[in-house]
Amino acid sequence: xxxxxxxxxxxxxxxxxxxxxxxxxxxxxxxxxxxxxxxxxxxxxxxxxxxxxxxxxxxxxxxxxxxxxxxxxxxxxxxxxxxxxxxxxxxxxxxxxxxxxxxxxxxxxxxxxxxxxxxxxxxxxxxxxxxxxxxxxxxxxxxxxxxxxxxxxxxxxxxxxxxxxxxxxxxxxxxxxxxxxxxxxxxxxxxxxxxxxxxxxxxxxxxxxxxxxxxxxxxxxxxxxxxxxxxxxxxxxxxxxxxxxxxxxxxxxxxxxxxxxxxxxxxxxxxxxxxxxxxxxxxxxxxxxxxxxxxxxxxxxxxxxxxxxxxxxxxxxxxxxxxxxxxxxxxxxxxxxxxxxxxxxxxxxxxxxxxxxxxxxxxxxxxxxxxxxxxxxxxxxxxxxxxxxxxxxxxxxxxxxxxxxxxxxxxxxxxxxxxxxxxxxxxxxxxxxxxxxxxxxxxxxxxxxxxxxxxxxxxxxxxxxxxxxxxxxxxxxxxxxx
Amino acid sequence: xxxxxxxxxxxxxxxxxxxxxxxxxxxxxxxxxxxxxxxxxxxxxxxxxxxxxxxxxxxxxxxxxxxxxxxxxxxxxxxxxxxxxxxxxxxxxxxxxxxxxxxxxxxxxxxxxxxxxxxxxxxxxxxxxxxxxxxxxxxxxxxxxxxxxxxxxxxxxxxxxxxxxxxxxxxxxxxxxxxxxxxxxxxxxxxxxxxxxxxxxxxxxxxxxxxxxxxxxxxxxxxxxxxxxxxxxxxxxxxxxxxxxxxxxxxxxxxxxxxxxxxxxxxxxxxxxxxxxxxxxxxxxxxxxxxxxxxxxxxxxxxxxxxxxxxxxxxxxxxxxxxxxxxxxxxxxxxxxxxxxxxxxxxxxxxxxxxxxxxxxxxxxxxxxxxxxxxxxxxxxxxxxxxxxxxxxxxxxxxxxxxxxxxxxxxxxxxxxxxxxxxxxxxxxxxxxxxxxxxxxxxxxxxxxxxxxxxxxxxxxxxxxxxxxxxxxxxxxxxxxxxxxxxxxxxxxxxx
Numbered sequence: 001x002x003x004x005x006x007x008x009x010x011x012x013x014x015x016x017x018x019x020x021x022x023x024x025x026x027x028x029x030x031x032x033x034x035x036x037x038x039x040x041x042x043x044x045x046x047x048x049x050x051x052x053x054x055x056x057x058x059x060x061x062x063x064x065x066x067x068x069x070x071x072x073x074x075x076x077x078x079x080x081x082x083x084x085x086x087x088x089x090x091x092x093x094x095x096x097x098x099x100x101x102x103x104x105x106x107x108x109x110x111x112x113x114x115x116x117x118x119x120x121x122x123x124x125x126x127x128x129x130x131x132x133x134x135x136x137x138x139x140x141x142x143x144x145x146x147x148x149x150x151x152x153x154x155x156x157x158x159x160x161x162x163x164x165x166x167x168x169x170x171x172x173x174x175x176x177x178x179x180x181x182x183x184x185x186x187x188x189x190x191x192x193x194x195x196x197x198x199x200x201x202x203x204x205x206x207x208x209x210x211x212x213x214x215x216x217x218x219x220x221x222x223x224x225x226x227x228x229x230x231x232x233x234x235x236x237x238x239x240x241x242x243x244x245x246x247x248x249x250x251x252x253x254x255x256x257x258x259x260x261x262x263x264x265x266x267x268x269x270x271x272x273x274x275x276x277x278x279x280x281x282x283x284x285x286x287x288x289x290x291x292x293x294x295x296x297x298x299x300x301x302x303x304x305x306x307x308x309x310x311x312x313x314x315x316x317x318x319x320x321x322x323x324x325x326x327x328x329x330x331x332x333x334x335x336x337x338x339x340x341x342x343x344x345x346x347x348x349x350x351x352x353x354x355x356x357x358x359x360x361x362x363x364x365x366x367x368x369x370x371x372x373x374x375x376x377x378x379x380x381x382x383x384x385x386x387x388x389x390x391x392x393x394x395x396x397x398x399x400x401x402x403x404x405x406x407x408x409x410x411x412x413x414x415x416x417x418x419x420x421x422x423x424x425x426x427x428x429x430x431x432x433x434x435x436x437x438x439x440x441x442x443x444x445x446x447x448x449x450x451x452x453x454x455x456x457x458x459x460x461x462x463x464x465x466x467x468x469x470x471x472x473x474x475x476x477x478x479x480x481x482x
Numbered sequence: 483x484x485x486x487x488x489x490x491x492x493x494x495x496x497x498x499x500x501x502x503x504x505x506x507x508x509x510x511x512x513x514x515x516x517x518x519x520x521x522x523x524x525x526x527x528x529x530x531x532x533x534x535x536x537x538x539x540x541x542x543x544x545x546x547x548x549x550x551x552x553x554x555x556x557x558x559x560x561x562x563x564x565x566x567x568x569x570x571x572x573x574x575x576x577x578x579x580x581x582x583x584x585x586x587x588x589x590x591x592x593x594x595x596x597x598x599x600x601x602x603x604x605x606x607x608x609x610x611x612x613x614x615x616x617x618x619x620x621x622x623x624x625x626x627x628x629x630x631x632x633x634x635x636x637x638x639x640x641x642x643x644x645x646x647x648x649x650x651x652x653x654x655x656x657x658x659x660x661x662x663x664x665x666x667x668x669x670x671x672x673x674x675x676x677x678x679x680x681x682x683x684x685x686x687x688x689x690x691x692x693x694x695x696x697x698x699x700x701x702x703x704x705x706x707x708x709x710x711x712x713x714x715x716x717x718x719x720x721x722x723x724x725x726x727x728x729x730x731x732x733x734x735x736x737x738x739x740x741x742x743x744x745x746x747x748x749x750x751x752x753x754x755x756x757x758x759x760x761x762x763x764x765x766x767x768x769x770x771x772x773x774x775x776x777x778x779x780x781x782x783x784x785x786x787x788x789x790x791x792x793x794x795x796x797x798x799x800x801x802x803x804x805x806x807x808x809x810x811x812x813x814x815x816x817x818x819x820x821x822x823x824x825x826x827x828x829x830x831x832x833x834x835x836x837x838x839x840x841x842x843x844x845x846x847x848x849x850x851x852x853x854x855x856x857x858x859x860x861x862x863x864x865x866x867x868x869x870x871x872x873x874x875x876x877x878x879x880x881x882x883x884x885x886x887x888x889x890x891x892x893x894x895x896x897x898x899x900x901x902x903x904x905x906x907x908x909x910x911x912x913x914x915x916x917x918x919x920x921x922x923x924x925x926x927x928x929x930x931x932x933x934x935x936x937x938x939x940x941x942x943x944x945x946x947x948x949x950x951x952x953x954x955x956x957x958x959x960x961x962x963x964x965x966x967x968x969x970x971x972x973x974x975x976x977x978x
Contacts, residue, residue: 108557109557264490264493267486267489267490268483268486268487268490269483271483271485271486308521311521329521332508332512332516333516333517333519333521333522333523333524335505335508335509335513335516336508336509336512336513336514336515336516336517336519336522337513337516337517337522337524338509338513339509339510339513339514339517340509340510340513349523349524349527349557352523352524367505367509371509372505372506372509372510372513375505375509376502376505376506379498379501379502379505380498382498383494383495383498386494386498387491387494387495390487390490390491390494391491393487394484394487394488394491399483402483402487403483406487406490409494410490410493410494413494413497413498414497416497416498416501417497417498417500417501420501421500421501421504424501424504424505424508425504425508426500426501426504
C-alpha cells in the first residue's frame with residue numbers, strides 16, 4: 001500500500017518523513033493552464049460571434065482565476081499532500097463548460113425560447129458555491145475516516161434524497177423524468193447528484209464491515225460463491241431501490257449509476273468475481289423487466305436504435321401518449337457536422353438541439369465546435385480524473401478510504417460513460433449531465449464536493465507517516481553477523 | 483484489495499476507450515453523411531448563409547438577395563428577392579427558405595449556391611485566399627421585351643399562358659403564365675408573413691391556382707391549332723401534295739363507322755376545299771377526314787415527331803402532351819382536329835409552330851444559355867440540339883404558305899404585323915371542354931414571324947382560358963392573336 005516510488009534509497013517498507021513531495025507547485029502551474037485555456041476560449045467565442053473581445057473577459061478571467069486560486073490555497077493549507085492533478089482537471093473542465101454555456105447564451109434561437117434566462121452567470125455562481133463546498137470539505141473533514149461513523153445515517157439520508165422527487169408537491173416532472181425537486185424560492189434541485197456521494201459513503205462503510213462475511217461465508221454453487229441471505233439483504237435493497245428509481249422516476253441513468261457503483265465497490269471489497277456476475281445478472285433482469293412495461297424507457301430505446309425515425313415522429317408532432325424527442329438525431333448531426341476539427345468556437349449551430357444544448361447534450365455542442373479532436377481531449381480529461389481517483393484508492397492505507405475513493409471515481413467514470421455514450425448514441429440516452437461541463441447547479445456543486453473528498457483521501461494517502469518518536473532509552477538493536 | 487482495484491482502473495480505461503472509438507466512428511467515419519444529410523438544418527443554414535447567385539435575362543439579373551428579417555428564430559442569413567417576380571415566376575420558380583425551391587432555382591441550385599462540384603476548385607482557392615463563398619449565375623435565353631409583352635397581354639385577358647421559341651435554335655424567348663405569384667412574398671422563413679403568403683397561394687385557397695406553371699405544366703385541348711399537325715401528316719404521307727389541291731371532303735362529313743355528323747362552326751366553304759382554304763376557315767370536316775384517312779398510326783407517328791407523348795426538359799420539366807395511342811377511326815378523326823383526348827402544353831404548340839417555321843426541323847427547346855462561375859467564367863454552355871424532323875423542307879414551306887394565308891386573310895388577321903418584309907403565319911383555335919362542352923372554351927393561337935430575308939426569329943403559342951365565351955374560331959383570333967402579335971413584335975424589335 002505504499003506509494004513511495006519516488007526515491008530509490010528506500011529499501012524498507014517504512015515510509016520516511018522525507019517521503020512524497022507535496023507537488024503543490026506542480027498543481028499551481030497546471031492550474032494556470034486550466035484558467036488560461038478557458039480565458040482564451042472565451043475570447044475566441046467573442047471574436048467568432050461578435051467580432052470583438054467580449055467585454056467581460058477581464059472579470060471572467062479574474063473570477064475563474066480567483067476561484068481556482070481559492071481552491072489551490074485551501075488545498076495547500078488543508079491538504080498539502082493531495083494529488084496535484086484533480087483540482088486543475090476539474091477547473092479546466094468547469095471553465096470550458098462555462099465558455100460553452102456562455103456561447104450558447106448568445107444564440108438567437110435559444111434566446112427566443114419561452115423560459116430563456118442567461119445560464120452562464122448562474123453557472124458561475126454555482127461554480128463558486130461548488131468551490132466553496134470543496135474548501136469547506138477540506139476545512140471540516142480533517143480525516144475521511146470520520147465518515148465511517150455515519151454509515152447507516154448515510155443510507156437513510158441517501159434513500160430520503162432519492163425518494164424526495166416522488167413526494168407529491170415537491171417533485172417536479174421536467175421533460176418526462178422525475179428526478180428534480182423544486183424548492184420554492186430556490187429553484188430546482190437534483191437530489192440524485194448528492195445521493196451519489198452519500199451512497200458511496202454508505203457502501204464503503206457497510207462493505208468495510210461486511211466484506212469478510214461476503215467474501216468467505218458463502219456456499220459454492222455451480223462454480224459461484226453464493227452469499228448468505230443476511231449478507232445479501234442490503235444488496236437486494238440497493239437493487240430494489242434502483243429499480244424503484246427506474247420505475248417511478250423514469251431515470252435510467254441514476255439507477256444504472258448507483259447499481260454500477262455498488263457492484264464495483266462490492267467487487268473491490270470482496271475480491272470475488274462472482275459478485276460481478278451477480279451484479280450484471282441483476283441489472284439485466286431489472287432493466288429488461290422495467291423496459292418491458294415502461295413506455296418512457298421504451299421510447300429511449302427506440303430513439304437509440306433509430307434516432308431518425310424518432311426525429312421524424314417528433315417533427316410530425318405525433319401524439320401517441322409518448323413525448324417524441326428529436327434531440328438524439330440533432331446531437332448526431334451536431335457531431336457529424338463538427339467532423340474532425342470542428343467548426344470552431346461560436347461557429348456551429350448546436351442551438352438546434354434546443355434547451356438541452358447546454359445541459360444534457362453539451363457534449364454534442366462541444367463535438368460540433370471543437371470536433372473529434374476536442375471531444376477526445378475532453379474524454380481524456382475525464383479519464384484522467386477517474387484514473388487519478390483510482391490511483392488514490394490504491395495509495396490509501398485504510399480499507400474505508402480505498403472503498404470510498406474507488407466508489408467515487410468509479411461512479412464518476414460510469415456517469416461520464418453513461419452520459420457521453422447516451423449523447424453519442426452508443427447506449428440509450430439517460431438524462432444525467434456531464435460532470436463540471438454541463439449547466440446545472442446540483443451537478444456542479446455535488447461534483448466539486450466529490451472532488452473535495454477525493455482530494456482529502458489522496459492527501460491522507462500521500463501524507464508521509466509521522467517519524468517514530470525518538471526514544472531516549474531505546475537500545476541499539478544487536479545485529480548478529482554470522 | 484489492490485488487485486481488483488487495478489482491474490477497476492482498467493475497466494474505467496475501457497469505458498473511456500469505448501467512448502473514444504464511438505466518437506471516432508460518428509465524427510470521422512459517419513461525419514460526411516451526417517453533415518450533408520438534407521434533414522440536417524445546417525445544410526439549409528449554409529445554403530442561405532451567402533447570397534445566391536443570380537438568374538440573368540438580357541444581361542440583367544431578375545433576382546437578388548436581401549438580408550433576412552431576423553424575427554425570432556430565423557437563422558438564415560440571406561433570402562431571395564425577385565424583380566418583376568410574378569412575370570418571371572414561370573421561368574425562375576421560387577427559392578424559399580421555408581418551402582424549398584422549384585424549377586431553375588432548384589435545378590441549378592448547386593451553381594446558384596456555389597456548392598456545385600464544378601465550382602470546387604474555385605471555392606478551395608477562395609477559402610485559401612480568405613474570400614467568402616459566392617454563388618454562380620444562370621444566364622437564360624429569355625427575351626425580356628417578349629416576356630413583358632406576353633405577361634401584360636395575358637394579364638388583360640385573365641388566365642392563360644404563352645410560350646415563345648426561337649425556331650432556329652430552340653431557345654425559349656418567353657414563358658408566361660397568369661395568374662402568377664411573386665416568389666418574393668414567401669422567400670423568407672417567417673410564419674406570419676411568408677407562411678401566410680404561401681397558404682394564400684395554395685390551390686385549395688385560390689381556385690385559380692397561381693402556383694401552376696401553365697406554360698409548361700398544364701395540358702389543354704389544342705382545338706383547331708392541332709390541324710397544323712394534321713396538315714403536316716397529310717403532306718408527309720403524300721395524301722395531298724400541295725396546298726391548293728382539292729381534297730376529297732364531303733359536307734356534311736359523317737364520322738366513319740358511325741352516324742354522327744362532324745360539324746363546322748358556321749357555314750363555311752369546306753366541301754372538297756383545298757387544304758389552304760380548309761386551314762384558313764378552319765374546316766373540321768376536311769381535317770377530320772384527313773385524320774381518318776391517314777389512320778391512327780400515321781397520325782400518332784407525326785404527332786410524336788412534333789414532341790407529343792414525351793416530357794420535354796428545358797431543363798425544367800414540361801408535362802408530356804397527349805396524342806392518344808389507342809383509338810378507333812372516329813376517335814382518330816376527332817383527335818386530328820384537336821378534340822377527343824388530345825391535349826397539349828403551350829410549349830408543345832410553340833414547338834409545332836417553330837418546326838414549321840424552321841423548314842421542318844424541330845429544335846430541342848431550352849432556356850438556360852449558360853452557367854457562370856462567380857467570376858463570370860462560363861462553366862457550361864448549352865448547344866442547340868435537333869430533336870426531330872417532322873417535315874421535309876418542301877412540305878414545311880407548303881405549310882408555311884397555308885399558315886400565312888390564315889393570317890393574311892383568314893381567322894388570324896389580328897396577328898398581322900404591318901411592317902416591311904415581315905410575314906406572319908398562324909393558326910387559331912377554340913377548344914371546347916368540360917362536360918358537354920359546357921365550360922368556357924380555351925382560345926388558342928399559334929404563330930411564327932418571318933423576316934424579309936426568310937429567317938424566322940420567333941414562334942409563339944398563346945392560350946387564353948376564355949372568360950368571354952364566343953364559341954367560334956374568332957375567339958382564338960380575337961383573344962390570343964393580339965398577344966402573339968405583340969410578343970413577335972417585341973422579338974423583332976429587339977433584333978434591330
